[in-house]
Amino acid sequence: MKPRASGCCHAHDAELPDLTEKLRRNSRKITGPRQAILAAMRNHPRPLLIKEIHGLLGKRDCDLVTVYRSIDLLRRMGMVRRIEFGKGGSRYELIPEGDSEHHHHLVCEACGRVLQIDECLLLDAERIIEKASGFRAVTHRLEFFGLCPDCQG
Amino acid sequence: MKPRASGCCHAHDAELPDLTEKLRRNSRKITGPRQAILAAMRNHPRPLLIKEIHGLLGKRDCDLVTVYRSIDLLRRMGMVRRIEFGKGGSRYELIPEGDSEHHHHLVCEACGRVLQIDECLLLDAERIIEKASGFRAVTHRLEFFGLCPDCQG
DNA sequence: GCCTCAGATGCAAATGATTTGCAAAACCAG
DNA sequence: CTGGTTTTGCAAATCATTTGCATCTGAGGC
Missing domain, CATH: 3.30.1490.190 (Ferric-uptake regulator, C-terminal dimerisarion domain)
Known part of the structure; x- marks a missing residue:
């Protein structure tokens, strides 16, 4: 049981086709905000607050409410996991592909x-x-x- | 590792002197609301929402805000523990005396x-x-x- | 390439949990 | 029983999250 710093690592793009496929399968749309959110999470591989994700995007890219809704969609699609550290709100992290x-x-x-x-x-x-x-x-x-x-x- | 139903059990009053002593030691006061909250928690030994504790008291006994403040005091005094089940807010349960x-x-x-x-x-x-x-x-x-x-x- | 339309977004406002400000009320030591 | 500190109640502020709704947009079909 060795703790490992969860710093920035790989940023392979294999998740994008994955997203595309999963969204298409559910007749959802591949939008700018969704790609941007996923990219932001890929570049910051640690549990992030909604507010932090929104901050990473620059307010102009997408509204805070859209972050909430997109994260929820990604979570229901099994690409993102919610974590509760107990203060300041829920955090979310990407689930690497094939990660069971x-x-x-x-x-x-x-x-x-x-x-x-x-x-x-x-x-x-x-x-x-x-x-x-x-x-x-x-x-x-x-x-x-x-x-x-x-x-x- | 056997799960145990955390139903109602003993309601010995040994906690009241304990409360009195601890409060006195910190020059805090033994008030009606505080005793009522502690009694309610003793009679319902399971993790309770603030709202539930307030409900158990009857709105007239004490204000919702006072429940928040009293629970926080009891927690800082080590008599109550906070638990996060992840939806609907924090829950609190009494720490039995001598419980380490x-x-x-x-x-x-x-x-x-x-x-x-x-x-x-x-x-x-x-x-x-x-x-x-x-x-x-x-x-x-x-x-x-x-x-x-x-x-x- | 253009149309249409379900699905997505932005903005404002609602909700729910928790906190804070402040004047009035309640303890308790002396 | 009195003074002075601690508590309480009530209103209002905060903070995270959700919802309503009018508008916009991606994607399949023409």
Whole structure:
């Protein structure tokens, strides 16, 4: 279980055809705002606030409300995932193509820096809980919080 | 790891002296609203919305704003814990006295029913993450979601 | 290339949770 | 029981998110 800095990385364009295909399949349109939002998220691979995404676009490219609506569409299409860090609103991150495994985050409570934790040890726990509780389709939400090296005072 | 229904249980009054003492120590006052809120939470031992707590009191006992302020005070005094289930606002639950261990919840995504999961397997994970990341004071937030038996359809 | 029309967008305004300002009311130490 | 600090209630401000609606636009069909 090694945390990994989720800094900027690859920006391969393979997601654009993917978007095109998925949108077409649902008779949705490939619009400027949607491409711009996806591009912004690709260039900033960490959980972003709606407000941050909007800021990355420059207010003229698209309205804040459109960011909300587009992100929601992308989420329903399975291209974006919502994450709750508990203050200031929901955050969203791109789901890399072919990514079936989710991951967790380690968030600095002072500065908000985010590391990514790749392994997930809780898939077994979900099955155990299903058996013990009678619940079905059990998923989980797990985030870690602490003070990053720069904020330890 | 056995989920446990977090239904109503004991309502021993040992918390009232505790509250009194803690409040006095910080030169805060023991007021009607604060006692009423604590009593309401003791009688409904599950994560409650501010709105629900307010509802339990009868609007005349105390203003919604006072519930917000009192809950925040109780939280800062370590008597109440905040939980985020991700929709409809934060929830709060009483921390039983002498309780050092936290627990997690299993939430039905359809009806909102909540079971409590007592064991926590992640304390080791926190230490491991501290070592690997350089973060300190690492804590975590973990909730499970699924469909309870009544909502599987 | 042009038309048409469902789907998308912008803007204003509604909603819902939470916070803040301030004057009046409630504790409690002396 | 009195003074002075803490709390409360009420109104209004904030903040994130959603909704209504008139207008605009991408994409398939001509």
